[in-house]
Amino acid sequence: MAPALSFEQAPPISVPYRFFLAAPCFGVLAGLLLAWSGGDALASRWAPQTLALVHLIALGFMLQAMGGALLQFIPVAVGGNVWRPRLVAAIVQPLLLMATLLLVAGWVFGNTAAFAAAVPLFVLAVGGLVAVVGDALWRTPASGMTLWTMRLASGGLAVTVVLGCLLAETLAHGLALPFVMLTDVHLAWGLGGWALMLLAGVSYHVVPMFQLTQPYPLWFARGFGPLLLALLLAWSGRLAIGDGAWSEAVAAGLWICASAYAAITLWLQHTRRRQVHDTTSRCFLAAMLSLLGLAAAGSAALMWPDVAADPRSAVSMGVLAFGGMFVSAITGMMYKILPFLNWLHLQRLGAPMSAVPNMKQMIPVAAMAGQFRLHVAAVALVLAAVWLPALARPAGIALAASFAWLGWNLLGAGRRYRAARVRILASVAVVRARAGQG
Amino acid sequence: MTTVIDGRRMEPPEPLERTLQALDELAEGDDLLLLLHCQPHPLYTLLEQRGCEWSDVLRADGTREVRISRQRG
Numbered sequence: 001m002a003p004a005l006s007f008e009q010a011p012p013i014s015v016p017y018r019f020f021l022a023a024p025c026f027g028v029l030a031g032l033l034l035a036w037s038g039g040d041a042l043a044s045r046w047a048p049q050t051l052a053l054v055h056l057i058a059l060g061f062m063l064q065a066m067g068g069a070l071l072q073f074i075p076v077a078v079g080g081n082v083w084r085p086r087l088v089a090a091i092v093q094p095l096l097l098m099a100t101l102l103l104v105a106g107w108v109f110g111n112t113a114a115f116a117a118a119v120p121l122f123v124l125a126v127g128g129l130v131a132v133v134g135d136a137l138w139r140t141p142a143s144g145m146t147l148w149t150m151r152l153a154s155g156g157l158a159v160t161v162v163l164g165c166l167l168a169e170t171l172a173h174g175l176a177l178p179f180v181m182l183t184d185v186h187l188a189w190g191l192g193g194w195a196l197m198l199l200a201g202v203s204y205h206v207v208p209m210f211q212l213t214q215p216y217p218l219w220f221a222r223g224f225g226p227l228l229l230a231l232l233l234a235w236s237g238r239l240a241i242g243d244g245a246w247s248e249a250v251a252a253g254l255w256i257c258a259s260a261y262a263a264i265t266l267w268l269q270h271t272r273r274r275q276v277h278d279t280t281s282r283c284f285l286a287a288m289l290s291l292l293g294l295a296a297a298g299s300a301a302l303m304w305p306d307v308a309a310d311p312r313s314a315v316s317m318g319v320l321a322f323g324g325m326f327v328s329a330i331t332g333m334m335y336k337i338l339p340f341l342n343w344l345h346l347q348r349l350g351a352p353m354s355a356v357p358n359m360k361q362m363i364p365v366a367a368m369a370g371q372f373r374l375h376v377a378a379v380a381l382v383l384a385a386v387w388l389p390a391l392a393r394p395a396g397i398a399l400a401a402s403f404a405w406l407g408w409n410l411l412g413a414g415r416r417y418r419a420a421r422v423r424i425l426a427s428v429a430v431v432r433a434r435a436g437q438g
Numbered sequence: 439m440t441t442v443i444d445g446r447r448m449e450p451p452e453p454l455e456r457t458l459q460a461l462d463e464l465a466e467g468d469d470l471l472l473l474l475h476c477q478p479h480p481l482y483t484l485l486e487q488r489g490c491e492w493s494d495v496l497r498a499d500g501t502r503e504v505r506i507s508r509q510r511g
Binding site: 075076077078079118176205209212214215218273274276340343344347361399437 | 446447448449450451454474475476477480481482484499500
């Protein structure tokens with residue numbers, strides 16, 4: 001018999017929900033910040049408003065959503081036991097929330113003390129999350145490339161946050177560190193070593209399962225994580241030995257590696273035998289096209305110095321990476337994960353299968369499709385606003401509206417879960433009472 | 439007799455639903471073969487609750503074969 005695995009010890013459904021419901025709130029804040037700042041927030045990657053905007057998305061939206069997903073995904077997908085998930089979530093999530101707001105306040109209000117205050121909170125929140133997630137990932141009896149890639153991603157998160165804390169301390173106390181190079185390495189680990197690594201590892205599991213594709217080719221699943229890790233380590237070598245022609249070769253390797261993941265995912269979607277045109281598939285399509293666009297822009301910046309010198313290049317690449325790619329993919333995941341978790345947790349209440357609502361009833365299809373269209377329009381507007389600053393304020397409003405709609409859809413899934421749970425528990429109680437009388 | 443459920447082209451949770459339904463109708467000595475592209479960890483707990491035995495094998499084409507039977511005695 002296979003080893004006993006652990007859904008019984010999986011977190012209560014409130015754990016992923018608290019992260020998933022907080023995430024869109026930060027997206028709304030990011031949209032409002034853009035609407036308030038106007039074109040200044042898209043003029044350069046170094047503008048304080050731009051850095052605040054990026055971290056509202058990277059930490060507020062992405063890390064909240066990915067952290068919550070990890071705590072639930074590990075038991076369900078790779079059979080790992082997360083230590084005291086309710087307690088971990090109750091500590092990590094508010095710490096992360098406060099740390100993100102402090103960091104953003106540091107840029108928006110020019111308050112360096114806020115950076116210093118954010119650092120210990122990040123160390124506690126992310127340190128706790130990485131320790132608990134790492135423990136569960138290393139002790140699970142399961143195997144497979146999803147598991148290995150998630151292990152690499154949790155290490156990538158730790159490196160990203162250590163580098164980020166060094167940068168925050170530099171801003172707060174003026175440490176003598178190579179700020180620009182350290183920022184580039186921090187960005188590469190955050191986007192590549194953490195977010196892309198995790199997205200790829202989770203994709204190996206959920207893309208075939210939810211989008212009904214063939215599995216990722218084994219050679220790719222085995223090679224992608226280690227290759228990405230090796231390239232990131234080489235990229236980090238810039239800190240020790242400085243830049244050279246080799247660092248451009250490493251950057252090109254990173255773009256090729258990321259493009260391969262996007263191209264294979266698109267190929268799997270294109271060649272599936274049963275075509276599924278749901279919102280999750282469309283979210284992934286948008287995410288992978290954005291990643292290819294990002295890789296093309298990154299390669300252009302490597303080949304033509306004039307492109308790299310234009311500050312708008314880096315900003316437009318950021319819009320593609322954060323808005324086009326990760327927000328799209330995470331939204332698509334949340335639209336599958338929450339209904340599936342609703343179904344799974346309702347299934348465990350002991351009612352007949354017919355009493356559990358269909359997964360497709362958890363979030364209305366039209367609401368998901370409408371929100372996705374608004375998200376794509378918002379990202380396109382933000383991208384256009386990089387070149388036409390007059391569009392920045394309407395783009396910010398569209399972005400805020402899109403995240404608010406996402407939050408409303410996820411809240412609706414929570415309301416439907418609670419209503420179904422009350423109904424099922426009542427019917428189970430009636431059946432048991434009748435059995436007792438008999 | 440072996441009942442085969444090919445869940446590779448089904449959207450979750452349909453493979454789980456079909457497996458649990460088929461288990462209810464499984465005759466003594468028969469078994470179930472579930473084909474998937476992933477390891478169904480949530481199903482394993484539900485199988486354990488129902489007193490079933492199972493084994494899984496990963497085929498070279500990436501298909502996961504889960505063979506399920508009722509525990510004897």
